[in-house]
Amino acid sequence: MQEKIKKLLREAIKKAFSREVKDIKIEYPVEEIYGDYASSIAMHLAKDLAKNPHEIAETIIKNLKETKFLKKIEIAGPGFINFYLSEKTLNDEIKTILKEKDDYGSGKIGKNKNIIIDFSQPNIAKPLGVHHLLSTVIGQSLYNIYQFLGYECIGINHIGDWGTQFGKLTYAYKKWGDYIIIEKDPINELLKLYIRFHEKAEKDPSLEEEARKEFKKLENGDKENLCLWKWFCDISMKEIQKTYDYLGNIHFDYIQGESFYNDKMEKILEKGKKEKVFKKGEKGSWIVKFENDKYPPFLVQKSDGTTLYSTRDLAAVNYREKTWNPDKILYVVDVAQSLHFKQLFKTNEMLNLTDAELVHVVFGRMQFKEKKMSTRKGNIILLDEVLKEAVKKAEKIILEKNPDISGKNKIAHKVGVGAVKYIILSQNRTTNITFDWEKMLSLEGNSAPYLQYSYARAKSILRKSKEKPSNQKISEDKKKTEEKIRSLISLFPKFQEYTLISAEEYKPNILANYMYELAQSFNSFYNSVSVLRARDVDLKYRLQIVEAFSIILKNGLTLLGVEVLEEM
């Protein structure tokens, strides 16, 4: 709809003023009385054309080619053109929804395009903390959205399974580790070793040097260290996978950690040095320098000859280009790494590794009210712990609200986990997120359970509609009924539009906010319009609306990775 209006406006402006307007923005008016869509184009053109906006708007309207799908067009305020969709357009949309079902809202704009989404990136030997939710859930949602729009998506988990940290861990294990204890509770015991290392290293900085030596041995293929490394990885991944499973709907096409690039970095280093993009730094290290010192130097090889995160990222860009020839690569990573990605992207340009669009999908930090969270010090809120608490809370509420329902465990799991995911997804990713237990465990208001509940209500109506009609007489406020119906169905065509904007901006919260608005409108409708007690045409029509609503809600929640429930 948005696109259609855009096109019509563009043509009308060309015809009337012989101007090409590239970027016409179609807005959603703040109030329903201002229509379903609006454009402020007349005001933008006013200065250029030296005419007043009203006049321009009138001329544009006169030149609109096709307006049959609209009920009316109005000029309002300082010169807005407001578009009102006709009932027929909205009803046709309902038919489309009922026909397309699970595919409704999907698109083809991504046809023949592929996109790599690099997300989650947990570290080996450390448990998933609650802050890992951000990359994992945002990344997965973008994956779902892009796939829905027709892109071929390649989800990669770039796990942190290489680097100096393994030197630290190896050193710590050799000194204080115990095989049997670790096998019993791998991640926690490895974490303890890691913390112990940092405690000791604070007093004795020479340990850092020891750790670097261990890592160098590892990188040079030392058998013992390699064996230990492999073991650390295996036992950790098993544990991490358990958490992903519990979170649900998390899917990676490839798990290619940093170690995956061990044999792929030499080529990049050679290329960089040969092309003089890599320059000699201090003590025999290699760095990239940027034009006008726009960014600080980018270290790509350490003075002892070993590699870094940056080296592996460059190798990854190269590998991904050669393997998939992607149109885009998204890095769903914390804002703390902004500079790193700026340096990486710029270096990519200098080395010409790929012409794919590289995007750092940044998100804010998770902040904690009480203490600073640091894996090194061991105060970390575990993701498992948060999820389990949320499920527990959901269980409690089920027992209060609907104690006779069957499948309580499953429902509690979907509600609890969904709620936690939704909190992350409903927030604009660029602002820092404040963690607090109360918020994480909140199951009302703007939350996943609210949406799931709305869905369950809709499905309940649909189930009951198959029973025999009550045939009671009802009196209803006709005007109010019409209003509620209009508000609800006019939101339907926007599903696709918001999905598209979410993808363009890499912001699932745009979709989430729409879903909430839709559910609110449905609940308001539910409250004042009776469906099952309506008759004949009304009954049929209202059932169609309810079904259409349920389809959109399900499709949208699926994109967010939140599961719907038939009953709750």
Place this chain on the structure above:
RNA sequence: GUCCCCGUAGUUCAAUGGAUAGAACGAAGGUUUCCUAAACCUUAAAUGCAGGUUCGAUUCCUGCCGGGGACACCA
């Protein structure tokens, strides 16, 4: 010191340069003989400060104040 991000009701968050700055939680009040009250309906309550650009600024620019982060041998 340099650079980046963020400052919106009591709290946690929305708001593609547009119309009366939206929600949720919390507070005050109301709605169940009727499709699931995990709901619905009212009320009170906010753009850090000072300039600038614009017909129009929470949004763009400058300065200040406050918070977070990054600045080569960690990732």
